[in-house]
Amino acid sequence: MTRTSITLEHVGLDLPIFDVSGQSLKKRVLRAGRRNRIAEDNAGVVIVRALDDISFTLEAGDRLGLIGANGAGKSTLLRVMAGIYPPTAGNVHTLGKSVPLLDISLGMEDQSTGRQNIRLRGLLLGMSDKEIRAKTEEIAEFTELNDYLDLPLRTYSTGMRVRLGFAISTAVDAEILLLDEVLSVGDAKFQQKAKARLEGLHRRAEIVVIALHSNEAIRNACNKAIWLDRGKLMAIGNTAEVTAAYEAHATQA
Amino acid sequence: MAALGIATADLKASIKAWRLWSLLGWIEIRQRYARSKLGPFWLTISMGVVIGAIALVFGTLFHQDMATYLPMLSTGMVTWTLLSTIITEGCNVYISSDKYIRQVRTPRLIYVLQAMWRNFIIFLHNFVIVLIVLGFYGIKSWETMPLFFPGLIMLLLNAVWMAMVVGLFSARFRDLPQIVVAFMQVMYFITPIMFAASALKKHEWLITYNPFAYLINLVRQPLLGEFPTMLTWNVVVGMTLVGWVFALTLTGRYYKRIPYWL
Numbered sequence: 188m189t190r191t192s193i194t195l196e197h198v199g200l201d202l203p204i205f206d207v208s209g210q211s212l213k214k215r216v217l218r219a220g221r222r223n224r225i226a227e228d229n230a231g232v233v234i235v236r237a238l239d240d241i242s243f244t245l246e247a248g249d250r251l252g253l254i255g256a257n258g259a260g261k262s263t264l265l266r267v268m269a270g271i272y273p274p275t276a277g278n279v280h281t282l283g284k285s286v287p288l289l290d291i292s293l294g295m296e297d298q299s300t301g302r303q304n305i306r307l308r309g310l311l312l313g314m315s316d317k318e319i320r321a322k323t324e325e326i327a328e329f330t331e332l333n334d335y336l337d338l339p340l341r342t343y344s345t346g347m348r349v350r351l352g353f354a355i356s357t358a359v360d361a362e363i364l365l366l367d368e369v370l371s372v373g374d375a376k377f378q379q380k381a382k383a384r385l386e387g388l389h390r391r392a393e394i395v396v397i398a399l400h401s402n403e404a405i406r407n408a409c410n411k412a413i414w415l416d417r418g419k420l421m422a423i424g425n426t427a428e429v430t431a432a433y434e435a436h437a438t439q440a
Numbered sequence: 441m442a443a444l445g446i447a448t449a450d451l452k453a454s455i456k457a458w459r460l461w462s463l464l465g466w467i468e469i470r471q472r473y474a475r476s477k478l479g480p481f482w483l484t485i486s487m488g489v490v491i492g493a494i495a496l497v498f499g500t501l502f503h504q505d506m507a508t509y510l511p512m513l514s515t516g517m518v519t520w521t522l523l524s525t526i527i528t529e530g531c532n533v534y535i536s537s538d539k540y541i542r543q544v545r546t547p548r549l550i551y552v553l554q555a556m557w558r559n560f561i562i563f564l565h566n567f568v569i570v571l572i573v574l575g576f577y578g579i580k581s582w583e584t585m586p587l588f589f590p591g592l593i594m595l596l597l598n599a600v601w602m603a604m605v606v607g608l609f610s611a612r613f614r615d616l617p618q619i620v621v622a623f624m625q626v627m628y629f630i631t632p633i634m635f636a637a638s639a640l641k642k643h644e645w646l647i648t649y650n651p652f653a654y655l656i657n658l659v660r661q662p663l664l665g666e667f668p669t670m671l672t673w674n675v676v677v678g679m680t681l682v683g684w685v686f687a688l689t690l691t692g693r694y695y696k697r698i699p700y701w702l
Contacts, residue, residue: 298471
């Protein structure tokens, strides 16, 4: 049996931001006929270094929290670990099935019923038809939407959508779970239920990575933490140390 | 070669995920025709009206015999619509699936197969017109009919590799969809759909060097009781092989760039 693990080696990620001119074929063709170096350099493509030389290893049992200011690269790092963005430098080695839960409203189709949406999202998350069939009832029960599940999604309130999205996403069996701040969902009563369900999900997964704003939540849920700042790894280590360092930095600034 | 390997692996995974792309294709059709009673049959009706109008005007202009003109026109239009919409919609396969591509890791070519599937379903609806016309004017020969199926498969294979190529480039260069639409519009007029190939006496090269003409012929001729020539088969098989290797190599080469372009 292979051990579940993720290893990042000197991972860097440059995100090209194409403005209107950068994405135009016309500009490309016009530029090709010109021998002006300055114009070529001003190609209109701005590159943002989203991640810079990040290395670490996670093994089965690890619960990693990502902290940092907005735009520090937390979500990007999750996407790299999920294999959505291939890194532009370095390597990512993943052993085990990883499931990213980045956007709660992923693959929700307004004209389809709740049940059809369960199937769609299930397939998108890589579940087999058999798995989906086995889990549909459990998902339906958790959402407490009852008969609404047979109505098209456009009749749902925002809260009902969130419930459904959350229930489907968290029904998946993942060895590596990558979460992006999915904790704040629904009304107070549902929050309690959601919390319990997330904890169950954490227990089933062998590795969990969460991007969170609340240090409190990270201290509760994680044994390791990474502090990112503008794409750079500022600190990695046990949760208490890293969150303390981050808090000291945040109050200082 | 490595590029080809990446794309082939993705293609295999994509085909395996047929449940996903067939569902996504269905959803799109359902969305487009939500709450309309006739659904995609509206397309059949509008296609029928267009064919009727063209038959009336051009049939009269060219002094055509309706018994040969109408079957030729209807088979040509229905087949062309399948081919050209897969290609023009192919431009948007990655662009319009950006929310999926940036949120989950699915095989990427499923989005191309999804466009193919969606248009194939619409083709089946449009095919009703062909059945009606052929039923009315009578089928010339049953002998050629089985060749329709391999012809259709070859046409789909070619449409898919073309969609792969334009879809990839369109994600990077957002002008391309417009260019492709304009190009397909021109091809519609110079491919023998509204006129018989033999009517173009002086400018036969328009057909000889038109790859789309071969694709259309391969599907249409069996329906009209003709055997496609050996040349037609050779050209199409050649195109399929070269096209697929080209499209897969290209996809593999830029595979990693796709999420960054969206």
